[in-house]
């Protein structure tokens with residue numbers, strides 16, 4: 352029922368626009384397949400000084416832009432490694448070398464790692480120049496390009512240096528995902544499912560019915576899933592832009608599944624044995640299991656979540672997930688005070704809340 356109702360609303364070439372209005376910036380997120388060329392040419396025609404930073408994997412798309420050779424551009428091979436002080440400094444110098452002024456616009460075309468690095472650069476070069484994000488992975492389209500967080504990694508942990516800096520525009524072209532490796536696509540899908548689980552049961556049911564079409568690259572279905580996902584993230588970001596709240600509107604709720612997810616990624620040294628999406632999938636199953644053991648979530652809902660993950664190839668376990676070292680890593684998390692942690696718990700599918708001050712020992716006991 353929900354499936355047919357929503358599909359009717361989806362026009363043949365679905366175009367979606369979401370307006371964002373924060374304290375100091377108003378901008379739009381535009382979702383439209385096959386729109387990159389037109390939109391980049393539009394930016395070039397309206398601005399005198401545009402600098403492009405492009406992920407090498409999507410350079411062939413940039414090459415379709417009229418007179419691309421005469422533009423100022425820098426290409427980068429993207430991975431977690433580029434979120435470093437070294438790459439930050441190199442990129443700042445390259446941009447200064449190309450010639451930049453307060454009216455320049457930085458356009459970042461690539462995955463979440465590029466967006467996080469370029470966002471940090473845009474917010475600091477000349478104390479801030481305009482930023483346009485053109486995310487090209489599913490994860491960056493539904494998550495990292497939304498909300499204004501950026502940053503780089505340090506020896507002390509991931510994303511520990513960065514700023515909050517909203518872009519001037521976000522351009523999402525789902526058709527560019529056609530070249531994305533399956534595993535990366537699934538990694539982004541995990542964040543879409545996360546958004547449905549924390550906030551929108553109807554969306555979760557819709558995903559249950561439409562996930563197969565989404566993985567078969569039905570662009571209308573993909574566009575709708577990206578759109579819904581962004582709307583959910585937007586709600587938390589607008590209520591709590593700088594993650595200061597500790598209530599049901601807290602932006603921290605978006606971290607559902609991420610406590611254990613991040614710990615697993617750290618355990619594996621970010622060597623891509625697990626993608627971010629795979630790690631948080633396992634983290635979401637652990638968080639859902641804890642929610643059930645604490646008598647918030649029903650068995651039925653827990654099983655519904657597990658079944659959805661299994662039938663869409665999202666992992667639900669890892670041999671190391673209960674390793675003592677995982678708890679050691681969690682205890683060093685910047686969000687842990689003493690032995691107490693704030694943990695995102697589920698009441699039902701579509702209804703999560705932030706439970707404060709759960710003791711890590713208690714969590715360890717529950718999981719055993």
Ligand SMILES: NC(=O)c1ccc[n+]([C@@H]2O[C@H](COP(=O)([O-])OP(=O)(O)OC[C@H]3O[C@@H](n4cnc5c(N)ncnc54)[C@H](O)[C@@H]3O)[C@@H](O)[C@H]2O)c1
Nearest residue numbers: 408429430462463464465487488490491495500527530531
């Ligand atoms: N700022 C935030 O709010 C936020 C939120 C979530 C995640 N993140 C960050 O996002 C990063 C992960 O982003 P990601 O998953 O996009 O990783 P990524 O940027 O490393 O991209 C994954 C791989 O896909 C390639 N790629 C990009 N677009 C492609 C395309 N269209 N076709 C083929 N290959 C393509 C990249 O070159 C890379 O090899 C992490 O560093 C994470 O911390 C940030």
Ligand SMILES: [Zn+2]
Nearest residue numbers: 542609627631
């Ligand atoms: Zn995530």
